[in-house]
Amino acid sequence: GDSVTQMEGPVTLSEEAFLTINCTYTATGYPSLFWYVQYPGEGLQLLLKATKADDKGSNKGFEATYRKETTSFHLEKGSVQVSDSAVYFCALSDVPASGGSYIPTFGRGTSLIVHP
């Protein structure tokens, strides 16, 4: 079945440092890939997405490139801020299950802590 593997956290950085959160996946089809962010006490928010190979998703200074050859979708940001402290989830959506419902597969999440 499909799976998503994220690097274990927490990732602790100083403000303005470079961020990379690794994500690799296995899928039977040709999935769409996503990064979601969850701030403390809130629901998840879609951060960025990519739907085909070599697509780069970007939002709020975060970027991730769909690498089919390495089955990866690593999240990067050039200069993190304290406000970026949150939990980040990598996810994929593959071909629909019966009834037309996509059942996404999520990674376990990576906690990011940014210190001033």
Place this chain on the structure above:
Amino acid sequence: SQTIHQWPATLVQPVGSPLSLECTVEGTSNPNLYWYRQAAGRGLQLLFYSVGIGQISSEVPQNLSASRPQDRQFILSSKKLLLSDSGFYLCAWTKRGNSYEQYFGPGTRLTVT
């Protein structure tokens, strides 16, 4: 624009009591709807999903149930809560025909005492 609502935001219930959590989506029609639980730590556990009124699929056997009485309403219920039901419950929806990104509600924090 589409919005998703969940209530209540927080709930403290004794063991053995019933539960009803509600989720509604505005601004779209015929969405796929999902209930997740997030226990201590960060992982998401898919509990139920629905592709239409009255159509519920269960992913994990447990003492919870779900119903979809209207197109944009999704309800999570239990007849008797267990301590292990404590957690953060998230409702989400997707629009069919796109890349199926999910949109999540604000969540309900349930504490069973």
